Amino acid sequence: MSLVEVERGKDTFEVTMDFSDVMADRGEIETTLGYKSGEIPVHFSGMIDETLLQLPIRCEIKGGYRLLDISLPGGRSDGVIIGSRLFRTGPIVMTQLGKASKGALFVCTLGPLMEIWARRLLKSNDPALGYIADVAASVTVEAATDRLQAHIAEQMHSRGLKITNRYSPGYCKWSVSEQHLLFSLLPDGFCGVTLSESALMSPIKSVSGVIGVGREVRRRKYICDRCGVKDCTYRAMRAPRSAKKAA
Amino acid sequence: MEVAVRKIGECIERGKVNRTSPYPRDMLGQDGSDELTRQALDSGITAEAILQACNEGMKRIGDKFGRNEVFVPELLMAAKAMNAVMSHLKPYFQTGVVKTKGKFVIGTVAGDLHDIGKNLVAMVVEGNGWEVVDLGVDVKTVKFLEAVNENPDCRVGLSALLTTTMLNMSKTVMGIKSRFPTTPVIVGGAPLTQKVADEMGADGYAPTPQGAVAFLDRGAGR
Numbered sequence: 001m002s003l004v005e006v007e008r009g010k011d012t013f014e015v016t017m018d019f020s021d022v023m024a025d026r027g028e029i030e031t032t033l034g035y036k037s038g039e040i041p042v043h044f045s046g047m048i049d050e051t052l053l054q055l056p057i058r059c060e061i062k063g064g065y066r067l068l069d070i071s072l073p074g075g076r077s078d079g080v081i082i083g084s085r086l087f088r089t090g091p092i093v094m095t096q097l098g099k100a101s102k103g104a105l106f107v108c109t110l111g112p113l114m115e116i117w118a119r120r121l122l123k124s125n126d127p128a129l130g131y132i133a134d135v136a137a138s139v140t141v142e143a144a145t146d147r148l149q150a151h152i153a154e155q156m157h158s159r160g161l162k163i164t165n166r167y168s169p170g171y172c173k174w175s176v177s178e179q180h181l182l183f184s185l186l187p188d189g190f191c192g193v194t195l196s197e198s199a200l201m202s203p204i205k206s207v208s209g210v211i212g213v214g215r216e217v218r219r220r221k222y223i224c225d226r227c228g229v230k231d232c233t234y235r236a237m238r239a240p241r242s243a244k245k246a247a
Numbered sequence: 248m249e250v251a252v253r254k255i256g257e258c259i260e261r262g263k264v265n266r267t268s269p270y271p272r273d274m275l276g277q278d279g280s281d282e283l284t285r286q287a288l289d290s291g292i293t294a295e296a297i298l299q300a301c302n303e304g305m306k307r308i309g310d311k312f313g314r315n316e317v318f319v320p321e322l323l324m325a326a327k328a329m330n331a332v333m334s335h336l337k338p339y340f341q342t343g344v345v346k347t348k349g350k351f352v353i354g355t356v357a358g359d360l361h362d363i364g365k366n367l368v369a370m371v372v373e374g375n376g377w378e379v380v381d382l383g384v385d386v387k388t389v390k391f392l393e394a395v396n397e398n399p400d401c402r403v404g405l406s407a408l409l410t411t412t413m414l415n416m417s418k419t420v421m422g423i424k425s426r427f428p429t430t431p432v433i434v435g436g437a438p439l440t441q442k443v444a445d446e447m448g449a450d451g452y453a454p455t456p457q458g459a460v461a462f463l464d465r466g467a468g469r
């Protein structure tokens with residue numbers, strides 16, 4: 001089902017998602033915990049069931065994006081200009097966004113309730129359930145960001161435009177401190193997400209980034225071999241399954 | 248007597264907390280570390296012998312974790328079983344009959360709110376016989392300095408999850424080392440590496456809670 005978006009300003013949109021729009025994958029929760037398919041002990045599998053019952057109640061999923069002009073600065077800068085601000089994304093992201101005419105700066109969040117619940121359990125009598133709830137929340141916010149990206153693709157398709165993969169500050173050698181620049185171009189408290197001085201988003205289960213938009217762009221495999229981060233989970237776990245990457 | 252103690256160690260390794268606990272499946276309806284510790288103490292087994300068996304149980308589950316045979320949930324069940332033992336042994340610690348291995352002050356550095364990783368480390372280190380002083384998240388250098396001042400023999404663990412907050416970590420390491428040069432400091436968190444830890448002047452780095460235990464148990468940095 002299509003998501004309904006609300007305009008929050010010029011070319012700025014917010015969507016609210018139901019858990020059923022997102023459908024976090026149980027198998028993904030198990031593999032993120034470390035277990036091979038079918039090998040998770042029954043007890044922990046029961047904890048995933050319990051978490052899956054809580055997720056629809058405790059997730060207040062919001063996503064949003066702002067469309068801005070994008071261009072390359074020329075010269076020797078490793079970056080892109082989005083909405084007249086220079087983002088020093090590094091060469092990997094720059095190359096991928098090179099053919100885009102617009103950039104969709106986005107944020108997606110689960111809201112704070114899941115992480116509060118997980119933290120409380122972890123500190124109380126049920127640390128294993130707390131940990132599983134935390135992992136499930138991380139998997140869910142990723143799935144929600146996938147859904148937001150699919151929504152942006154649909155919207156752009158109706159304008160005859162295509163989208164690139166999504167890229168997040170803190171990945172592909174793009175410094176996480178550039179979150180400040182990204183948030184400066186979004187409305188205050190966009191989707192209920194705020195940024196701390198140290199570039200940390202609250203709620204924690206949030207993802208930010210940019211997606212290139214244009215006639216000439218396309219989604220492609222992430223070029224992990226050009227990034228030095230060896231223990232990036234996406235390289236380790238997801239590269240073989242899909243060519244997707246964000247936080 | 249030996250069998251009773253060995254059983255407690257097994258409960259720790261398997262994460263069997265008490266009789267009503269449904270975990271693990273194959274120990275359903277059996278006594279757990281809670282009941283067995285009470286029984287052992289009542290029958291005259293020393294707190295020290297019980298603690299020794301627990302540490303061995305913790306070591307076995309830690310080794311399995313290191314070999315990827317079990318994962319964090321199993322480790323947390325073991326920590327929970329260990330807590331049940333500790334609640335019975337508390338009076339013995341208070342009177343000094345048994346001693347913890349030492350104090351471990353841990354916190355997530357200034358500007359960072361991530362606590363899952365830090366909490367896991369704290370739980371596993373505590374389960375391995377250390378007294379943990381958890382300072383929480385967003386901990387400024389001065390708070391670490393106060394804690395070291397209050398616990399002069401402690402070791403310190405710092406956690407950070409973003410490269411931006413890793414800079415604050417570096418400042419905190421420097422702060423601790425300049426005032427308390429002999430206090431061992433270990434750092435951890437997703438963006439850390441041994442190289443970065445060395446550059447910061449930390450005494451150790453570990454990617455897992457087990458690594459933190461190994462660092463502390465070998466008396467590293469002292």
Ligand code: B12
Binds near residue numbers: 169202231368410
């Ligand atoms: C799941 C995840 C997320 C989830 C949830 C995050 C959360 N904290 O809850 C989501 C999807 C929301 C997310 C978002 C982002 N993420 Co993220 N995320 C991860 C991922 C894949 C796992 C983190 C995790 O929860 N691990 C599980 C916990 C238990 O592990 P841990 O905290 O690391 O702790 C363990 C060890 O490190 C160690 N340890 C921890 N502390 C200590 C202390 C001591 C003393 C010792 C010895 C050991 C130790 O023991 C713990 C238990 O094993 C990591 C990649 C990775 N491989 O770690 C990236 C990662 C942490 N994320 C990263 C980034 C950049 C982001 C974003 C900024 C991206 C973006 N622009 O949207 C955002 C920031 C979110 C925010 N609130 O600001 C980077 C951070 C590095 C950097 N460049 O700064 C990482 C490292 C990925 C990468 N690029 O390689 N993320």
